[in-house]
Each structure stands twice: as structure tokens, then as C-alpha cells.
Amino acid sequence: MRIALFVPCYVDQLRPRVGMAALRLLEGLGLEVEFPEAQTCCGQPLLNSGGRREACRLAHRFLDVFANYDRIVCPSASCVATVTRRYRELVGESPRLAAIEERTRELCAFLVEQQGGQPLAGRFPHRVGLHASCHALRELRQGAASELVQPPPADPARQLLASLEGISFAELRRGDECCGFGGAFALEEEAVSRRMGLDRLADHRAGGAEVLASTDVSCLLHLEGLARRRSLPLRAMHVAEILVEALDSA
Amino acid sequence: MNDHASRAAAFNADAERTGWHDRALWHVRERRDRAAAQLPEWEALRDAAGEIKAHTLSQLDLYLERFEQNALQAGASVHWARDADELCSLVHALLESRGVSKVVKSKSMLTEECGLNPHLEARGIEVVDTDLGERIVQLRGEPPSHIVLPAIHIKKEEVGELFHREMGSPEGLDDPTRLTEVARGDLRQRFLAAEAGITGVNFGVAETGGIVVCSNEGNVDLGTALPPLHIACMGIEKLVPRERDLPVFLRLLARSATGQAITSYTSHFHGPRPGGELHIVLVDNGRSQLLSSEAFESALRCIRCGACLNTCPVYRRSGGHSYASVIPGPIGSVLEPARDAEAHASLPFACTLCGSCGDVCPVKIPLSQQLLAWRGRLVERGHLGATRRFAQRFAAAVLARPRLYAALGALGRALGRRTPAFLLRANAWGRSRELPELPHRSFRAEWARRRDGS
Amino acid sequence: MARSRESVLAAVRRSGAVERPLPEIRFAPPLLADPVGRFGETLSEAGGELRQVASAEGVGGALAGLPALAEARRVVSGVAAFASRHPDGAPVVPHDLLNLDTAVAAGAPAVAENGAVWVVPGDILGRAALFLAEHLVLVVPRTSLVSTLHEAYAVISAHKARFGCFIAGPSKTADIEQALVIGAHGPRTLTVLLYGEEP
Numbered sequence: 001m002r003i004a005l006f007v008p009c010y011v012d013q014l015r016p017r018v019g020m021a022a023l024r025l026l027e028g029l030g031l032e033v034e035f036p037e038a039q040t041c042c043g044q045p046l047l048n049s050g051g052r053r054e055a056c057r058l059a060h061r062f063l064d065v066f067a068n069y070d071r072i073v074c075p076s077a078s079c080v081a082t083v084t085r086r087y088r089e090l091v092g093e094s095p096r097l098a099a100i101e102e103r104t105r106e107l108c109a110f111l112v113e114q115q116g117g118q119p120l121a122g123r124f125p126h127r128v129g130l131h132a133s134c135h136a137l138r139e140l141r142q143g144a145a146s147e148l149v150q151p152p153p154a155d156p157a158r159q160l161l162a163s164l165e166g167i168s169f170a171e172l173r174r175g176d177e178c179c180g181f182g183g184a185f186a187l188e189e190e191a192v193s194r195r196m197g198l199d200r201l202a203d204h205r206a207g208g209a210e211v212l213a214s215t216d217v218s219c220l221l222h223l224e225g226l227a228r229r230r231s232l233p234l235r236a237m238h239v240a241e242i243l244v245e246a247l248d249s250a
Numbered sequence: 251m252n253d254h255a256s257r258a259a260a261f262n263a264d265a266e267r268t269g270w271h272d273r274a275l276w277h278v279r280e281r282r283d284r285a286a287a288q289l290p291e292w293e294a295l296r297d298a299a300g301e302i303k304a305h306t307l308s309q310l311d312l313y314l315e316r317f318e319q320n321a322l323q324a325g326a327s328v329h330w331a332r333d334a335d336e337l338c339s340l341v342h343a344l345l346e347s348r349g350v351s352k353v354v355k356s357k358s359m360l361t362e363e364c365g366l367n368p369h370l371e372a373r374g375i376e377v378v379d380t381d382l383g384e385r386i387v388q389l390r391g392e393p394p395s396h397i398v399l400p401a402i403h404i405k406k407e408e409v410g411e412l413f414h415r416e417m418g419s420p421e422g423l424d425d426p427t428r429l430t431e432v433a434r435g436d437l438r439q440r441f442l443a444a445e446a447g448i449t450g451v452n453f454g455v456a457e458t459g460g461i462v463v464c465s466n467e468g469n470v471d472l473g474t475a476l477p478p479l480h481i482a483c484m485g486i487e488k489l490v491p492r493e494r495d496l497p498v499f500l501r502l503l504a505r506s507a508t509g510q511a512i513t514s515y516t517s518h519f520h521g522p523r524p525g526g527e528l529h530i531v532l533v534d535n536g537r538s539q540l541l542s543s544e545a546f547e548s549a550l551r552c553i554r555c556g557a558c559l560n561t562c563p564v565y566r567r568s569g570g571h572s573y574a575s576v577i578p579g580p581i582g583s584v585l586e587p588a589r590d591a592e593a594h595a596s597l598p599f600a601c602t603l604c605g606s607c608g609d610v611c612p613v614k615i616p617l618s619q620q621l622l623a624w625r626g627r628l629v630e631r632g633h634l635g636a637t638r639r640f641a642q643r644f645a646a647a648v649l650a651r652p653r654l655y656a657a658l659g660a661l662g663r664a665l666g667r668r669t670p671a672f673l674l675r676a677n678a679w680g681r682s683r684e685l686p687e688l689p690h691r692s693f694r695a696e697w698a699r700r701r702d703g704s
Numbered sequence: 705m706a707r708s709r710e711s712v713l714a715a716v717r718r719s720g721a722v723e724r725p726l727p728e729i730r731f732a733p734p735l736l737a738d739p740v741g742r743f744g745e746t747l748s749e750a751g752g753e754l755r756q757v758a759s760a761e762g763v764g765g766a767l768a769g770l771p772a773l774a775e776a777r778r779v780v781s782g783v784a785a786f787a788s789r790h791p792d793g794a795p796v797v798p799h800d801l802l803n804l805d806t807a808v809a810a811g812a813p814a815v816a817e818n819g820a821v822w823v824v825p826g827d828i829l830g831r832a833a834l835f836l837a838e839h840l841v842l843v844v845p846r847t848s849l850v851s852t853l854h855e856a857y858a859v860i861s862a863h864k865a866r867f868g869c870f871i872a873g874p875s876k877t878a879d880i881e882q883a884l885v886i887g888a889h890g891p892r893t894l895t896v897l898l899y900g901e902e903p
């Protein structure tokens with residue numbers, strides 16, 4: 001199985017250690033992982049700000065770069081959703097796209113799939129506030145969206161974390177409300193974005209969270225930026241970072 | 251500047267009030283969740299509702315004709331209005347020819363959309379909105395801020411002051427029960443004096459020519475049982491094929507809107523009351539155009555339950571008036587640019603694409619996908635200005651060249667590490683957030699080092 | 705106006721939509737262990753009150769004992785078991801009902817899932833009375849109880865009446881700060897009298 005690691009542009013540039021953590025976790029399962037160096041960005045930021053034509057160009061590029069892999073694994077639910085849910089309207093349906101859609105996985109989902117639900121041998125004695133990424137929830141359908149009346153699909157991020165020794169979860173009053181990042185929204189609608197983020201932080205803190213966890217670095221950078229400006233004692237960590245830290249301390 | 255962001259920022263200047271507004275609406279959303287959870291078949295109902303509407307819209311000309319024929323048969327008069335102007339002059343003509351000078355109106359987003367009140371008032375006809383929330387905003391001289399809860403942005407103390415001024419209630423009264431009592435007394439007189447009642451329509455049934463109107467207060471029914479003339483204004487998208495389709499929608503509507511299992515009154519009109527007249531006005535006003543748009547056509551399924559507003563984290567924290575549109579919130583941000591793209595260009599961007607609206611919508615309109623589609627169109631048509639286009643082209647050019655991208659990324663991080671605090675705080679990111687700690691090496695640089703074995 | 709009609713229809717036709725299928729509506733009614741109990745709950749959630757009497761013969765007596773009727777001076781009744789009361793002369797137009805204390809009407813079916821009762825008033829006075837009265841009493845045969853709105857529509861043939869209404873609880877509003885207030889424009893109380901033996 002040829003596995004490609006897809007590291008979104010902002011993870012590459014701003015939080016490379018999340019990419020490194022993903023790599024370690026995958027290699028830890030004995031998998032051989034490649035990082036196709038021609039990759040840059042899936043086009044989501046452009047698509048979401050209305051630059052369809054530019055996004056379309058990047059989508060085609062993505063299809064070229066990742067054409068020859070059996071699995072494309074990415075530590076961002078949002079970027080996976082762009083590829084597997086949004087590309088269709090952007091580049092039109094094709095066997096090539098269908099293959100990519102079928103092979104692209106969010107990291108946690110892929111890890112669960114690979115290790116078949118075995119608990120992780122790791123220790124993380126902290127109270128974690130798991131911030132549900134909107135795109136994990138409502139695009140990839142990983143986890144329970146509070147709007148729907150149906151048996152909730154599995155949440156691989158929670159599953160992985162829950163198997164760590166010593167971990168506990170902060171109970172949230174609004175378990176799946178958006179953090180207010182939203183790409184360009186964070187800048188263009190700064191006031192609302194800030195308020196949304198602060199409300200999430202307050203909820204997590206009321207639940208006693210010491211660590212804020214998510215499958216998306218973008219949400220985390222926004223929340224962490226708000227928390228640090230206010231010197232709140234909250235560490236923002238991608239689920240992959242937590243898993244690596246837990247494995248190291250086991 | 252005429253955009254949502256600046257109005258939202260003004261709303262957020264009062265942090266306490268923003269929190270109050272958010273909590274009030276979240277509370278409604280929670281009531282909706284509890285009501286929905288009582289029906290194990292909830293998702294199947296949503297599927298059915300969406301499919302019934304999709305079918306009806308795909309055969310709308312046939313159903314409109316069928317509805318008209320059956321409504322006529324039942325004794326109603328049926329009129330057609332291509333746009334807001336036609337609706338207004340039509341209603342005015344009906345009222346004028348019968349010498350009507352006092353009208354009571356129950357809630358109708360369609361007449362808001364068409365500006366019926368100002369049109370009639372300018373011609374000397376007194377129009378009293380009788381839904382309590384509508385009455386409050388009417389007396390304040392402002393538009394509703396929500397399609398189901400028109401006065402959700404107003405505090406009870408403010409209602410107290412308003413009623414003191416307008417209805418002579420005691421000063422300082424702020425108890426909702428007593429305030430409602432004051433309005434009840436005042437409006438009773440107006441119901442009795444009215445010579446015509448204007449209502450909206452929730453559903454029109456093609457196979458019977460009947461119309462259904464839902465309400466909680468009883469104002470719809472007082473307004474149509476007392477005066478002999480009933481004018482019902484109805485968007486052409488309100489049809490359902492059969493009477494047995496109604497329960498699908500009625501089971502969803504109130505639960506989605508307020509968390510009630512059903513509204514207090516679900517009134518079915520088939521023709522006029524004895525000795526009275528019923529006029530149904532079928533209004534297009536842009537709907538047929540929307541119908542021919544593959545991307546946005548499904549927005550016509552909307553049954554105006556307001557659930558997408560209540561769930562929208564942006565709406566809750568920016569208030570209905572920040573949208574500067576007849577219909578605020580997610581569905582408004584889809585519908586309004588279709589009416590006037592230039593004026594409402596900022597609305598599809600007032601959204602984080604969290605997707606909650608689409609999951610809460612009882613007729614399964616893919617709202618966030620439509621908002622995304624609008625963004626593309628608005629940018630292509632140049633409504634967002636040349637700077638954005640330039641930035642996008644530049645970004646795409648960089649992102650198509652991995653080496654250039656890597657070099658610029660490194661440069662950006664280096665500069666970012668040296669940004670003085672005052673500059674950071676002047677920037678939209680840094681105003682309230684710290685920059686992330688910028689790493690010296692990107693992931694790809696780390697990977698290259700590993701590959702080269704260093 | 706004919707021009708408007710033609711142009712709206714033409715515009716709709718121009719959209720050239722491909723026909724989408726119309727689904728059949730099949731929602732199996734839930735098996736309720738205690739339908740009357742459920743109806744009582746949903747009615748009370750809607751702000752109404754359930755009273756029961758075992759037989760049709762007992763309806764008159766049960767009505768006379770209701771607080772909404774015991775002290776009422778002006779009553780418009782649509783049921784044979786209770787006579788209207790018009791101390792100031794019989795009403796002729798709806799406007800004469802301004803000071804109506806209580807309206808009594810027959811209704812059926814009652815719907816367990818939401819506390820609603822289908823009511824078709826006999827005439828315009830009866831209709832106005834439903835909404836002008838301070839108190840409303842609905843007299844409903846127990847055998848009419850259905851579990852969901854689907855079954856209700858299967859029996860009512862709504863279009864056979866010029867006016868028919870599902871009534872669920874008294875008039876209410878929450879338009880001031882979401883505080884629930886009973887008695888907005890219409891009745892301040894609703895009592896449903898369910899009569900008849902358990903089937």
C-alpha cells in the first residue's frame with residue numbers, strides 16, 4: 001500500500017509538528033509513508049473566499065500530485081472535506097476524482113481503520129476539551145452532529161483519545177458549536193469570529209479543560225491565539241500531537 | 251461601509267447584549283432539539299418534506315393551475331402578481347374599491363418582502379400588525395429581526411417603555427405577562443374596528459385549493475373571522491400537491507421553529523366565510539427566476555421555520571438587523587443576493603460554513619453549499635472588488651509553484667517572528683489573537699532534512 | 705391581471721425543471737401504551753387541560769361543573785349538551801361576542817402526539833367565538849383519538865369545511881424575551897373534555 005501524507009499548507013508553514021506527529025503515528029503502525037513534495041494546498045482557502053477558478057486549478061494540481069497512491073492521509077478534516085466533498089462541483093465528476101475521493105482519509109479515521117479499534121498504549125493524564133471540527137462533523141460525518149436525530153456515527157478522534165490512560169474529557173454545554181475561525185471569516189468578520197471563539201473557550205474552561213484538542217489546526221490556531229492573548233491556561237493540541245505525547249510518556 | 255461585518259461589529263460592541271441574544275436563540279434551538287428527538291422518524295420526515303417540495307417545484311406550473319382552479323371552485327378569488335409592485339397595487343385596489351381604511355394584518359414575510367405596509371400607509375390606509383412581536387417592531391418603526399421571532403432583539407424593559415409611550419401603560423412595566431395583556435387590550439379594539447384582514451399563507455394545497463395558516467396567538471383567526479374581507483398573500487412556492495402532504499410539514503414546522511409539537515392554531519380556509527370574500531394573491535417576485543437556477547432552486551423549498559437562524563452561530567452573535575435584508579440568517583443570505591447581488595454581496599461571506607443550518611433545515615436545503623456557490627458567483631461578477639481578485643490570483647500563482655511557495659512561506663514566518671506587537675494588534679488577526687509561535691522550519695523542510703539524512 | 709397570470713406561469717415553465725418523484729407518505733403510527741395519557745401530556749405542554757367523563761350522557765353534567773362554565777355569564781355553545789347563555793340578547797354578528805366568557809365546541813379527532821383537536825365550527829358566530837372567548841372548552845369523543853397528525857388527516861377531509869382548525873392549547877405568545885405568556889389575543893384557557901369508555 002502506497003501511502004501519501006497530505007500536509008495542508010497552513011500545517012506545513014505554521015504547525016509542522018502536527019505533520020511530524022502524523023508521520024510518527026503512521027510509521028508507528030509499520031506503514032511506509034511518502035510526502036509528495038510537489039503538494040502545496042488543496043485550494044480550500046481560495047474556494048471559500050469565492051476564487052473558484054483558482055481553486056479549480058489547485059484541485060487539478062492535487063489530483064495530479066496524488067494520483068498514484070492507495071491512501072492519502074491528512075491531519076485536517078477540513079481539507080479532506082474539500083477534496084472528498086467539494087471537488088465534485090469544482091472539477092466535475094470523473095473516475096480520477098472518484099478514486100481520490102475514495103482514497104483520501106482524515107488521519108484519525110485512518111488510524112482507527114488501521115488498528116481496528118485496538119486501544120493505544122499511551123498515557124495522557126489530562127482533562128481534554130475535544131473541539132469538534134465542523135467539517136469533521138457535518139461533511140465527513142465523523143461524530144454526532146447535535147442537529148440530527150439518528151444513531152451517531154463513530155468519532156475516531158474521540159475513540160483514539162478515549163483509549164489513552166489517564167485522560168478525561170471536559171463536558172461541554174454546546175458540544176458542537178463552531179469556533180468561528182472560518183478561514184477569511186476570521187479576518188473579515190473579526191468581531192463575530194472573536195466572540196464565537198471566546199464563547200467556545202469559556203465553555204471548555206467551564207468543563208475544566210486543560211488541553212484543547214481538535215482534528216483541525218485552523219480551529220486550534222484561532223482558539224489558541226485568543227487564549228494566549230488573554231493568558232488563559234489552555235494548551236491547544238492537534239489530536240496527533242496528543243497521541244504522540246501520550247505514546248512517549250507510556 | 252454597507253456590509254454585514256461592520257454592522258455585526260457594531261452589534262458586538264455591547265458584549266453583554268450579544269451574549270443575551272445568543273443565549274435566547276440557543277435556547278430556542280435546544281427546544282427544537284428536544285422536540286425533534288421525540289420523533290424517531292424525524293430524518294425520514296425531513297427527507298419526505300424535501301422530496302415533496304422538490305417534486306412540487308419541478309411541476310409548479312401544473313400545480314399552480316390546479317390550485318387556482320380548485321380555489322376558484324371553493325369560492326375564493328385568485329390573483330397573480332409578478333412582483334412587489336403588482337402585489338401592492340392589487341391589494342390597494344381591492345381595499346380601495348371596498349372603501350376599507352383599517353386593516354389588521356397577521357405575520358407574513360412575503361408582505362414584508364414586498365413593502366406592502368408602507369405602500370398602503372402612504373395611501374391613507376391604517377395597517378396594524380397584530381402578531382405581538384410584529385406589533386412591537388412596527389411601533390418602533392423597524393423591520394423584524396427574525397422571521398419567526400420578530401422582536402427577539404428587544405428587551406422587555408424596552409417593550410415597557412414603548413408600550414408606555416404608545417399605549418399608555420404604567421411607566422416601568424416590564425413583566426411580559428402584563429405587557430402582553432396591555433397589547434391584547436389595545437389590539438382587541440383594532441380587530442373589532444378592522445374592515446379587512448391580510449394574512450400570509452403557510453401552505454396552499456393544489457388538489458383542494460385550500461390554504462393553511464399557522465399561528466400561536468389567535469391573531470390570524472380574529473383577523474379573518476371579524477372583518478368580512480380576507481386577503482391572503484402567498485408566494486408561488488408555498489404549494490403542496492395533496493392534503494395528506496400537510497402533516498409531513500406540520501409535524502416539522504413548529505418543532506423546528508419553536509420546539510412546539512404544533513402551533514396553537516392551524517387554520518384551514520377553503521373559500522370565503524359566509525357573506526365574506528377571500529382573495530388569494532399568488533406572488534412571484536423573483537421566485538420563478540430562482541426556480542431556473544440549478545444551484546439555488548432548492549432554496550424555494552423553505553417553509554420559513556427560522557431554525558437555520560436559531561442555529562447559526564453568526565446570526566446569534568450579530569442580530570437580524572446586521573443582515574440589512576428582509577430575511578436574515580442563512581436562508582436570507584441565499585435568497586437576498588438573488589434579488590440584489592450588489593446590495594447583499596457581503597451576506598454569503600457572513601458565515602463560517604459550519605453547516606449546522608443544512609442539518610437543522612426541515613426541508614433539507616443545502617444552505618452552506620449554496621452560500622459557498624454564491625461566493626464564487628459574487629466574486630466572478632466583481633461584486634467583491636478587485637483587491638480580492640488580485641489576492642486570489644496571486645495566492646493561486648504561488649500555490650501552483652511549490653518552490654516559490656516554500657520560499658515565501660519561510661520569508662513570511664521570518665517576518666512574522668519579528669512583527670512588533672503594535673503592528674500585530676493593528677491587524678485583523680492580531681486585534682484579539684496572538685500569532686502562532688512561528689516555527690523555523692516548515693514541514694517540508696523537516697522532511698527534506700530527514701530524506702537527506704541530516 | 706390576466707397578463708400577470710400568463711407571465712408568471714410562462715416564467716415558471718421556462719425554468720424547464722425535470723420532474724422529480726412525489727414520495728408516498730408512509731409513517732406507521734407509533735404503538736402508544738396509553739394514548740389518552742400521551743394526549744393529556746401533550747395538551748398540557750400546549751397549555752391546555754384534559755378532563756374525562758366515562759359516557760356521552762355525562763357530558764352535560766361534566767361541562768356544567770367546569771370552572772370555565774360554572775360561573776360564565778355569556779356562553780356560545782356548539783354542543784347539544786350545553787345551552788348558550790346570552791343575558792344581553794342573542795348575538796347576530798361576530799362583533800357582538802366581544803364580552804364572551806366561554807365558547808364550547810365539538811371537536812374530533814384529538815391527536816395524541818401534539819395535543820391538537822380538529823374543530824369545524826358550525827357558522828361564523830361559532831367560528832369567531834373560538835377565538836374571542838376568554839375560555840374555550842372542546843368536547844371530544846374518546847374513540848376519535850389518533851396517535852399522529854397523519855392519521856388525523858386521513859379522517860378529517862379538511863377541504864370539506866370552509867373553515868377548520870387544529871386547536872392545541874390556549875392562545876399564547878413568547879414574543880417578549882421568549883417568556884411564554886398564555887392568552888395573547890384569544891382564549892386564556894382551553895379545556896378538552898374527552899368522553900366515552902375506553903375502547
Ligand code: SF4
Pocket residue numbers: 551552553554555556557558559581607610611612613614615
Ligand atoms: S431554510 Fe430551512 S431552516 Fe431555514 S427557515 Fe427555511 S425551512 Fe427553516
